[in-house]
Amino acid sequence: MCWNCSSCDAECPVEIATNRLRPQRIVRFANIGLFEELIASPEIWYCLTCRRCNRVCPNLVKPETLICYARSAAVRCGVVSYHAARAYYDLFRRFQRVRWHAVHHCLHDADEPISDARWYSWLDTPIPDAMDGISSQRLFNSNEPFRQAAKGADLSRCFTCGECSSACPVAGERSVFDPRFIFRMAHFGLAEELLMSPSIWLCVQCGRCTEACPQRVDGCGMIASLRELAVREGRVEEGFVRRVRDAQKQVYTRLLDEIDELLGLNVGFGNQASCPLTLAECA
Numbered sequence: 001m002c003w004n005c006s007s008c009d010a011e012c013p014v015e016i017a018t019n020r021l022r023p024q025r026i027v028r029f030a031n032i033g034l035f036e037e038l039i040a041s042p043e044i045w046y047c048l049t050c051r052r053c054n055r056v057c058p059n060l061v062k063p064e065t066l067i068c069y070a071r072s073a074a075v076r077c078g079v080v081s082y083h084a085a086r087a088y089y090d091l092f093r094r095f096q097r098v099r100w101h102a103v104h105h106c107l108h109d110a111d112e113p114i115s116d117a118r119w120y121s122w123l124d125t126p127i128p129d130a131m132d133g134i135s136s137q138r139l140f141n142s143n144e145p146f147r148q149a150a151k152g153a154d155l156s157r158c159f160t161c162g163e164c165s166s167a168c169p170v171a172g173e174r175s176v177f178d179p180r181f182i183f184r185m186a187h188f189g190l191a192e193e194l195l196m197s198p199s200i201w202l203c204v205q206c207g208r209c210t211e212a213c214p215q216r217v218d219g220c221g222m223i224a225s226l227r228e229l230a231v232r233e234g235r236v237e238e239g240f241v242r243r244v245r246d247a248q249k250q251v252y253t254r255l256l257d258e259i260d261e262l263l264g265l266n267v268g269f270g271n272q273a274s275c276p277l278t279l280a281e282c283a
């Protein structure tokens with residue numbers, strides 16, 4: 001069904017940050033049967049599985065579903081070892097720490113490039129838990145725009161089932177980013193803590209939490225509102241959003257380089273060693 005409109009490429013946060021992940025190309029390779037090349041490509045491991053490409057496709061093609069299938073086939077066929085795949089998921093979890101630290105850095109007006117030393121130190125530095133030390137007197141102290149945003153997202157309906165956190169491609173360590181946690185904090189009116197938190201800038205606005213919520217809480221919309229409020233109320237400095245965008249480009253590019261090194265796959269379709277299995281055997 002793909003007609004090469006590139007809507008998925010334009011929507012992909014990794015492609016936007018790095019120009020190195022094109023879901024459209026992955027779909028075309030699968031479409032014309034270059035399956036062995038596809039499962040040996042590092043590109044399938046660059047994906048965040050955010051499903052923004054699935055949502056935007058006018059023909060209901062699902063590039064993310066294909067990517068997940070290609071990854072499991074790569075492991076099944078031995079193109080990527082099980083241990084390498086586990087190391088990859090561990091890297092991805094720790095990468096969210098890097099993103100958190102990068103935003104924290106930008107919040108304090110720092111503009112310098114992210115060095116190797118800083119990258120590795122951030123990968124290994126856990127984030128302190130934001131809920132430590134919040135007294136009950138701080139609850140329900142938010143202003144009217146904040147309350148309206150929470151009401152608009154129907155946060156009071158949340159029964160903390162955690163489906164949003166399970167669906168979220170960014171959630172890993174709670175202190176770094178956990179949608180359920182953020183939505184509960186917002187429901188309790190913890191405006192100060194949320195509007196100054198780097199976590200709200202880690203969301204990739206994919207909408208998976210909203211889709212997954214059985215209570216129809218609009219989590220994706222709530223996080224967008226928190227960001228808007230942070231800017232509108234001057235909680236972040238002028239230039240902060242640009243700095244975050246630039247920092248994200250740096251850290252995503254760095255992540256892809258780490259993935260290349262970790263998995264040892266040749267960069268670029270068509271350069272890879274062939275999988276010994278045929279498509280029929282693999283399927």
Ligand code: SF4
Binds near residue numbers: 063067
């Ligand atoms: S799932 Fe997200 S990161 Fe992956 S290809 Fe699609 S838009 Fe890009």
Ligand code: SF4
Binds near residue numbers: 157158162183212217
């Ligand atoms: S999925 Fe909905 S109801 Fe469940 S924890 Fe998340 S916001 Fe609350």
Ligand code: SF4
Binds near residue numbers: 204208209219223
């Ligand atoms: S929109 Fe929801 S699921 Fe997507 S990254 Fe943000 S919190 Fe996670």
